[in-house]
Amino acid sequence: MINKLKDLDFRITPQRLAVLKILAESTGYPSVEDVFKQVEHNFPTTSLATIYKTVNLLKEIGEVVELDFSEVGNRYDGNRPYPHPHLICTKCKTIMDSDVGNLEDLSKELASKTGYEILNHRLDFFGICPHCQRSAKRS
């Protein structure tokens, strides 16, 4: 991942290393704000715009997957930098991987059927997690 940056002639800065590390290690799909707050610990003068630019850079070089949510702000996955389905609780907003069968074959089928060059896809399932179901029943 660091090598990817070097190969593409991007400079290795402490800020970039910090963002990169957080995204690669986190399993919680952090927002830009989340990353910012963590980076701030070690680099108190960090600017939020820097986090935005770094996260977008990592997205553009394919090291991070962006989950676009206009309502609540985007979330990022640095663990599996390729399209894969997610399962989202609409109550507590928890995001997790949902390892249902992959869609690569479906992509290919669609490509040959429509003439589109399919580059990417996104699959989200929305629902209520077991924990939030129990909370609802109690109230």
Added chain:
Amino acid sequence: MINKLKDLDFRITPQRLAVLKILAESTGYPSVEDVFKQVEHNFPTTSLATIYKTVNLLKEIGEVVELDFSEVGNRYDGNRPYPHPHLICTKCKTIMDSDVGNLEDLSKELASKTGYEILNHRLDFFGICPHCQRSAKRS
């Protein structure tokens, strides 16, 4: 669709009828701004906020599907008010239905496997349409 509004005790206003008609008839996944511009023809004093509220109302009563795009603004489908996959050209931003196999069975499998109550899903394929592929080659 009008009856749905009546049954739920929402008032039938000319503005609502206009928005409803546009969304039900359009095949182009209009944005709120698109709807606004069309409604303005017949109702020049219409407020943009009214379109937002009406579109959201229709979404909440399940008569319209929202396609959430934080970058470019949300788009709406009044023709098939249930989750279904779409195919999106990232160059010209065209959106169309992509009738690949449905995901209801996958939803059920996921529900029983995880304990989640799956309520909704979204599947988008992103790519380059044939027309934009040709444009790229010419340049």
Added chain:
DNA sequence: GTCGTTAAAAATAATCGTTATTTATAAATA
């Protein structure tokens, strides 16, 4: 049809995630 009630529309301000801009800093290379 008129009246009264109240939801909805209009007008406008505010919000907030994100991007752009400008200046200062520091990574890379020789």
Added chain:
DNA sequence: TATTTATAAATAACGATTATTTTTAACGAC
């Protein structure tokens, strides 16, 4: 170590959406 130049910091701007306040009109009762 000096030079170059990408990047960071600081801050302003943007734009889609939502909230607020005032005005209008849909609906039911009479």
